[in-house]
Amino acid sequence: MPLPGRLRSIATVSSTYSEVVVEPAPSVPAPRALPNGLAAFLVFLSSGAVLVLETISLRLVGPYVGVTLQVTSSVIGMALGAIAYGAWMGGWLADRRDPRGLLAPALVLAGIATAVTLPVVRYAGEALRGGAASAVLLLTALAVLVPAGLLAAITPLVVKLQLADLRRTGQVVGRLSGIGTLGGITATLVTGFVLVAALPSTVIVLGLAAVLGATGLVLGAYLRRRAGTGLPAPARAKAVLAVVGLAAAGLSAVAPNPCDVETAYHCAKVQPDPRWTEGRYLYLNSAQHSYVDLADPTHLEYAYTQWIGLVADAAAPKGQRLDALHLGGGGFTMPRYLAATRPDTDNLVFEIDGGLVDLGRRELGVRTGPRLRAKVGDARVLLGAEPTDSRDFIVGDAFGHLVVPWHLATREMAAEVRRVLRPGGIYVQNVIDMPPDRFIRAELATVAAEFRYVAALAPPGAFAGQQGANFLIIASDAPLPLAAIESRLGLLPEVAVLVRDAALAGFVGDALVLTDDYAPVDQLLATA
Known part of the structure; x- marks a missing residue:
């Protein structure tokens, strides 16, 4: 039976649509894969x-x-x-x-x-x-x-x-x-x-x-x-x-x-002192790090190095032999000073950056030998291998830029220093801090947790929270030669004060004792 006209039209359209739908679409080649x-x-x-x-x-x-x-x-x-x-x-x-x-x-x-x-x-x-x-x-x-x-x-x-x-x-x-x-x-x-x-x-x-x-x-x-x-x-x-x-x-x-020289750890530059032909400034990562007088190793330019020399002289008269250990070499200013003022002194330097040791030999008058030895490696690791009761004087002067590496600032590190020191030996540690002085307070509390006698040297304004500065921590298990230190402070070109006993306890307050488990050094140094 034939379809009515309208239905025939619908069927025609439907058939046409079916043909369009089922007809395969032209293929588009996919991007060729790489080998x-x-x-x-x-x-x-x-x-x-x-x-x-x-x-x-x-x-x-x-x-x-x-x-x-x-x-x-x-x-x-x-x-x-x-x-x-x-x-x-x-x-x-x-x-x-x-x-x-x-x-x-x-x-x-x-x-x-x-x-x-x-x-x-x-x-x-x-x-x-x-x-x-x-x-x-x-x-x-x-x-x-x-x-x-x-x-x-x-x-x-x-x-x-x-x-x-x-x-x-x-x-x-x-x-x-x-x-x-x-x-x-x-x-x-x-x-x-x-x-x-x-x-x-x-x-x-x-x-x-x-x-x-x-x-x-x-x-x-x-x-x-x-x-x-x-x-x-x-x-x-x-x-x-x-x-x-x-x-x-x-x-x-x-x-x-x-940089003049790139070592494994530093961008280093040595610049002459325009005031003195034999003077050399050592810059590490653009921060002024050390001053060396090639002609006179007893010349200590920076205040904190003068304090370290003063403590050494108060502890043992010039000429008296010391077994000294330096945690951080830098420009080797203090090892050269002790070698010059005490010719028989045994100076052992732990410096993590071998390139810095080589730079010191080339440009800063460092002459290593039996009485001035440099060991390349991390100070914490090398200290652990040192014999107990083997050193009279230990200098902590290791920095990453302007910051003491956290693992060298903990109570466990202070305990290692105390172990290596002989009875009556002295530990001095250089610290840089800015107001509000949270790190130096914490570091003083940390060192005091291991050493019975602790004092600190710095400019008066630093202890008052008015300026950033170097602080020198002085520690021992025996009474410190504080009277001898104070008597020599007036001879220095820059004013510094020695803080001890109750005044030091007041400055430290309830500061955090840093440990290997918790030592937020960078955060304590943040000024904001």
Whole structure:
């Protein structure tokens, strides 16, 4: 039976619609996956480069804002932020563009951004020098954010290209994630154990920039050949990138470098004293650290070194032999003083930075030998190997920038010092603090928890909370020669006061005793 006319029209439309729906859509070729080896290499390289940047950034910003817990935390935080935002942006772009056209530019731009890091940090560092929290955050952001963000975008781009078969998603993502982690681990270990010890920071940064840029250029050429004409490389873009890269290299060459020598731990510089041809200033991470008189080792320029010399002279007359141990070498000012005033004295110096010992030998008149020995290593570790009751005089003068390393400021450390001292021996410790003086109070409480007799030397304004200054802690298990010390204070060029007994207890108050379990040294030193 034939259908009525209206129903015939509906059937015709329905039939036509069915034909349209069932007709297969034209196929769109998915982006061709990278060879597995190349994908793994790109993820390994980009992830490792981020960790090289993170490690070396601490050395780039250290000369301007110090190497403190806050600076280290800021570098780590900025690197993690760059990784997070870079990966997010890389994933977003991978869903909107062919990742093959983004990989090579990302690597080249990361290389240029890495090269630009040097002049940016060095020029900005001169303006931001000092170490305020805002300066630390800004300088570390300038050192890390852009290049690390570009590098972090590489992994999601590669992952997108490798996900041709959704049944292997977990395997692909897991493998590339593991390779990226291995790249970061390898870069961290190689940078910390090899590169920093062998090369200046400038060479490491520019070398990394060159590797990234060259890899990007080679990758771009490879992908263009593989894709035919699908991935054009405009001549104008090439020219712009070349100009920017050359400009970055030129700025790096003329940017101010705060270091004469980069050691494993310090950016070091030795400058002559304009007032005296034989005087030398030692700067570590741009902070004035030591003064050495090449012609006269008995010349003590800084007030705190004069106090240490005064305590040594009050404890044992000049010419009397001492077995002295120095925790921290620096410019070797005090070992040279004791060697000159007491020729038979045995000076043993624990210095963590072997490069600093070599610099002292080359430029600061340090002459090591049987009576002046230097052991390279951590003072806490080396002290633990020293015999009990073996030293008459121990000098604590180890600093990381302007901060006593926390593990050298604890009660357990003070106990080790007391163990190594002979009965009646004296321990002096140099401490720098600023109002409200929370660290020096805590350190005095810590030393007093182990030693029966404790006193302190500093300018009057420092004890009054009116100025930042060096403080000298003096400690022993036997009564201190306080009368002899006070009688000599008036002979010094700068006014200093000796605080002891009830006055010292009042200054310390209920301050925290620092322990290996809890020693917030950096936080106690914060002035804000």
